[in-house]
Amino acid sequence: MWKSIGIILIGVLIAIKEIPYLRKHRLAREEIFFWLLLLMATGLTAAYVMKVNIPNPLDWIIVLYRPISEALKPWLIE
Template identity: 50%
Template sequence: MWTIMMILLISLLIALFEVPYLRKNAMKREMLVFFILLVVATGLGIAESLEANIPNPLDWITFVYKPFSDFILGTVE
């Protein structure tokens, strides 16, 4: 419970610190991307604190490139 509250507090502090700068110097698209990434990162942080099973992005990369790797290594030997 406390970790979730701390994650939300830190996310709020990040938003309070960055939003004034983004309003002055950035386009609306950049602000939208900032908020999307902040929400995703906050959600992942909360899920990690609840010990949810979050897939590793490297597993997807390995799944995609493994057949190519096997083919290349099979032709070398």
């Protein structure tokens, strides 16, 4: 629990430090992208610390491309 709170506080500190720079230079798209990445990273790190089972992105890629691989296998292997 305390680790998760610490991670969230670190995320808030990063936001406090970076947002004035983004607003000063009027970087609206970068600010949106910054918030998106910061929230994803903070959430995934907090979940990892709480030992939540986070799926591997490679598993999704394998599920997506396995049917294509199986369809092409007879032509590729002699």
